[in-house]
Amino acid sequence: MVTQIQVGLIGYGVAGRVFHAPLINAVPELKLTKVVERHSEASRQHYPWVEVVKDVDALFHDPAIDLVVIATPNPSHFELAQQALSAGKHVVVDKLITTTSTQAQQLTELAQRTQRILSVYHNRRWDGDFQTVKQVIEQGVLGQLVEYEAHYDRFRNTLKPGAWRETPELGSGILFDMGSHLIDQAQVLFGLPQAITADVRSQREGAKADDYFEIGLDYGNLKVILRAGMLVRERGPHFILHGTEGSFVKYGMDTQEEALRRGLTPSDPDWGLEPQTQWGTLNTQIGSLHFDGQVETMRGCYQAFYENVYQAIAQGAELAVKPQEARNTIRMIELALESHRERCTKPYRTAE
Structure with a gap:
């Protein structure tokens, strides 16, 4: 019988509530044991066995808690992760790992010194x-x-009144x-770029935080464009790929976030499946054959993140999302902001 890893969750x-607790609960080897909620006990409505505590020290000082999951606003991540690692806990941080690459590097080094697992929830x-x-x-x-x-x-x-993501604070x-x-996905596919060019804007009236960006990542012969905006009523493609033999174009977003928001879990038989209307179109030459048609979307699997975290803690498996990669993502965001402010292309380099 496999011993369960006891999990403490900071923030509900x-x-x-939507992105962490259901996926922790979907992995049999993990047991959600304590939840930090300062003003309610909402987690007990879905997980009646959990103990609700009001202070993070109740997790850090509990020897039964093996893994601490931090699901709080971005500016709080560094201090909480630092405290958890120093208390000897394995740590998962909701993306972003921190708001600066320097802090991310400090956490990476602390995890190495304490020989604890540190990963970041880049579920996409x-x-x-x-x-x-x-x-x-x-x-x-x-x-x-x-x-x-x-x-x-x-x-x-x-705008959303009171939403921390819409404040001018670093990390919003x-x-x-x-x-x-988007940057994390590009790093998975292509590694680190040679240079970064960015345009970052606040397009909505009264916005205090950026709500639009376009980032160009230079990989030599490969051009990467990453774009997001809050004023796109008519959706275009989610992915557009062009190569020397053909193209792949994909509309629509992955179904898992919507399913989680509706209260579904990975135990649902249709979990992670996309309707055929959203499958991508491939138009290419394969040898002497020309193919032009749909490609069935692979099944999404957010729970695989926590399955990997368990395997890394219990079995020494390689982490799927390494803290060094999360640090690199923050560094690319920093360089994108520098590129926008200075109106120039910035070569990729680590923080000094």
Whole structure:
């Protein structure tokens, strides 16, 4: 019988309630044991066995808690992760790992010194359409890839009063939010770029945080474009890939976030499946054959993130999302902001 890893969750807002607790609960080897909620006991409505505590020290000082999951606003991540690692806990941080690459490096080094696992919830690596794009590239069906474009667009033309993501505080705005996903996916596919060029804007009246960006990543013969905006009512493609032999174009977003928001879990039989209307279109030459048609989207699997975290802690498996990669994502965001402010292309370099 496998011993369960006891998990403590800090925060039960949207991140904790929608994106973490259901996926922790979907992995039999993990047991959600304690939840930090300062003003309610909402987690017990879904997980009646958990103990609700009001202070993070109740997790850090509990020897039974093996893994601490931090699902709080971005500016709090560094201090909480630092305290958890120093208390000897393994740590998962909701993306972003921190708001600066310097802090991310400090946490990475602390995890190494304490010999604890530190990972970051970049769940979009397990989007079914991203997994499909990854296979299209790896199998070479487009020939040599020359252009990759990815979008996360929404239409929300009003501001959310009181929302921390819409404040001018470091770590807020769409670049740190959706941009971190797009940058992480590009890093998974292509590694680190040679240079970064960015345009970052606040398009909505009264906006104090950025709500639009376009980032160009230079990989030599490969051009990568990442774009997101809050004023896109008519959605374009999510992914556009062009190569020397053909193209792949994909509309629509992965279904898992919507399913989680509706209260579904990975135990649902249709979990991670996309309707055929959202499958991507492949138009390419494969040997002497011309193919022009749909490619079925692979099944999404957000729970795979926590399955890997368990395997890394209990079995010494390699982490799927390494803290060094999360640090690199923050560094690319920093360089994108520098590029925008200075109106120039910035070569990729680590922070001094």
